[in-house]
Amino acid sequence: MTRSARRTRRTRRTLQVACAGAAALLALSACSSSDDSSTKSDSSDSSSKKLSGTVTVFAAASLKESFTALGKDFEKAHPGTKVTFNFGGSDSLAAGITGGAPADVFAAASPKTMKIVTDEKDAAGAPSTFVRNQLEIATLPGNPDKVASLKDLTTSGLKVVLCDKTVPCGAAAQKALDAGDLKLTPVSYEQDVKSALTKVELKEADAAVVYKTDVKAAGDKVEGVDFPESADAINDYPIALLKDAPNADAAKAFIKLVQSAEGQKVLTAAGFLKP
Incomplete structure (x- = not known):
């Protein structure tokens, strides 16, 4: 093989390697871009999820003033939502829930009355104490x-x-x-x-x-x-998302507000004790 032929063959091999490397880099870049785009999209969807509709809260009568204030705060923070309350004796509210009354959230004035609901499997998860009262x-x-x-x-x-x-x-x-x-x-x-x-x-x-x-x-x-x-005789107040909540997403957000620093500030100002 002549020197000229060997030089031509080396040049062709170098170009092939270079092209393969460039193609690999382009593919890697495309995958990375796609992954980043997907991650950003998922994050954006999660953080910008718009809440709407009515949240129905069954709450102990002693929560009337503080929960009414928190309901207004919630509606202001989430335009398009409305919080409606059914205030009363916790035992009567629990009986209504177990009897099929449509509700999203139950806030009771004692663990005993909350147990009426959890025993019937009408709570979506374990209740959590959010305040106490004396x-x-x-x-x-x-x-x-x-x-x-x-x-x-x-x-x-x-x-x-x-x-x-x-x-x-x-x-x-x-x-x-x-x-x-x-x-x-x-x-x-x-x-x-x-x-x-x-x-x-x-x-x-x-x-x-x-x-x-x-x-x-x-x-x-x-x-x-x-x-x-x-x-x-200090009472713990538990709150829970209900199993068949018609508006579960908004209900979770309301519970989160109640448990937040902002919610606790409203509740302690009303005279409740921290959990």
């Missing part, structure tokens, strides 16, 4: 009967209202009375804490055992009296 005596403005302790509520002639024993605030009140070895016969048992408080606000009762949060929400309509036995 009892307080609500008296008429100025405390004309000079109520200074839980024992004072047993004074003859004093009209006292309690929550029903099946309701978390009623069960907690009974626990506090047991801790103080006290017996009390109220003029009425109410189905939720707001109803008990209303009796005092309307001057139909002289005092009621309610939550600190309710006394605070009532402002100057009542006067609060602390009592040491309340430390033995």
